[in-house]
Structure formats: structure tokens, C-alpha cells
Amino acid sequence: MHRMTSTQARHRRRAVLQSVVDVGAVCAQPRALAPGEWFRKDGEGIGLWRTRSRELLRVCAGCPAMDACRELALRDGDGEAHTDELVCGGMTGQQLARARARQTKRLAAAVAAEWRQLADLTVQLHREAIKNPDKAGGQRGQALAQAAQNTQARELAAKVRQIQSARRARTGWGEAA
Ligand code: SF4
Known part of the structure; x- marks a missing residue:
């Protein structure tokens, strides 16, 4: 019986996750926010960013691709423990970093x-x-x-x-x- 290697399995899993995101991502719809809006801008105050990031998290919560998007973000190492600068997969960058550490x-x-x-x-x-x-x-x-x-x-x-x-x-x- 042909067995899939771990590298093949990982690539196949990534392709599946990516296709779910490609089809379902709310943030990729024609009238969605521009990609840069999902990141804290240079010089943007933390208060304004927190307000914006709460709104972004609400968008993610209604996204059918959220689980796949989050798994890709975790695999890709998105987010840092000490920097609040992005939202992806229904989490802030700091939440992603914590989730990755817990899973590790x-x-x-x-x-x-x-x-x-x-x-x-x-x-x-x-x-x-x-x-x-x-x-x-x-x-x-x-x-x-x-x-x-x-x-x-x-x-x-x-x-x-x-x-x-x-x-x-x-x-x-x-x-x-
Ligand atoms: S979960 Fe959020 S960041 Fe991920 S695809 Fe959906 S809307 Fe975009």
C-alpha cells in the first residue's frame, strides 16, 4: 500500500486549508476592507487600533473560513506575543502567538x-x-x-x-x- 510521507501530508493539508480560505474568506470579497486594514498602521494609536481590531474580529467571527484561516496563520507563524498589530483567523496577533505556544x-x-x-x-x-x-x-x-x-x-x-x-x-x- 502506498503511504503518504509526512511532508506530502503537510502539503496536502495546506492545500486543503488554502482552498477553504480562497473560497470562503470574507476579507477577500470584492467589497471587503483592503488587506492593509487588517494591520495596525504606522503611528496608529493603540486606542484606535483596539477599536478597529474589535470590528475586524467581528468580521472574522462571521467568516465561514475562519478555522482554516486560523490554522494557516498558526502554521505560518503569524502574530507575536509582545506586539499587537494584526487580526487574522478570528484572533489578534498576540492571541495567535499564545495559541501557538499552548499547542507547542x-x-x-x-x-x-x-x-x-x-x-x-x-x-x-x-x-x-x-x-x-x-x-x-x-x-x-x-x-x-x-x-x-x-x-x-x-x-x-x-x-x-x-x-x-x-x-x-x-x-x-x-x-x-
Ligand atoms: S477569518 Fe478573518 S482574516 Fe481569515 S479569511 Fe476570514 S475574514 Fe479573513
Whole structure:
């Protein structure tokens, strides 16, 4: 079976997100605000910008492409933690930066937990592989013990594969998203 690489998956996901934005973006409609209006202008006072950005957030809230737009903004690294200067995907730049940081931490924690789980499962799998089936119970007992051991090894291997697949999928699809 042909498997998609993580890079291919990431590119495909981006193309899907971009097409949703291309079709649905309220800010790209003919009578929408000019692109530059979504950024704080040079010399624009913070009070005026906050008033404008609240209005921009209201526009985003009614945009059918908001989720896709936000995911693209997160993937593209839009927004900075200490600079209030843009609105995109229903968030200010600072909110985008915070959301990205939260997701990075959550992703890192999930990856660390999976590494631990993978290491434990690999040790268990190794133990099962080198264990001698119980000799008690004669030939039939030994065959049953061997069958049980094989089943256990198969289940452990399946769990390892499941975790590895989840990791590959997340690397392709879920980075900062
Ligand atoms: S969510 Fe906001 S910035 Fe994104 S496409 Fe819609 S209107 Fe434009």
C-alpha cells in the first residue's frame, strides 16, 4: 500500500486549508476592507487600533473560513506575543502567538508521553520474544502457552505500530494545529 510521507501530508493539508480560505474568506470579497486594514498602521494609536481590531474580529467571527484561516496563520507563524498589530483567523496577533505556544507545549507533552509508552512497550515486546513458554502441562500445555505468548507479542507489536502511525500522522497534519 502506498503511504503518504509526512511532508506530502503537510502539503496536502495546506492545500486543503488554502482552498477553504480562497473560497470562503470574507476579507477577500470584492467589497471587503483592503488587506492593509487588517494591520495596525504606522503611528496608529493603540486606542484606535483596539477599536478597529474589535470590528475586524467581528468580521472574522462571521467568516465561514475562519478555522482554516486560523490554522494557516498558526502554521505560518503569524502574530507575536509582545506586539499587537494584526487580526487574522478570528484572533489578534498576540492571541495567535499564545495559541501557538499552548499547542507547542501540548504537542511536546504528548510526544514525550508517547516516547515513554513506546519504550515500555518495546521492552515488554522484547521480554515476550525471549520468554520460554511454560514447559508444564506437557506438549498441549506448551502449545497453549506458546499460542498465548504469540498473541501477547502480536498485541504489543500492534500497539507499537499504532503509536508510530499516530506520530507520523501528527507530524504531517498537526504541527501547530
Ligand atoms: S477569518 Fe478573518 S482574516 Fe481569515 S479569511 Fe476570514 S475574514 Fe479573513
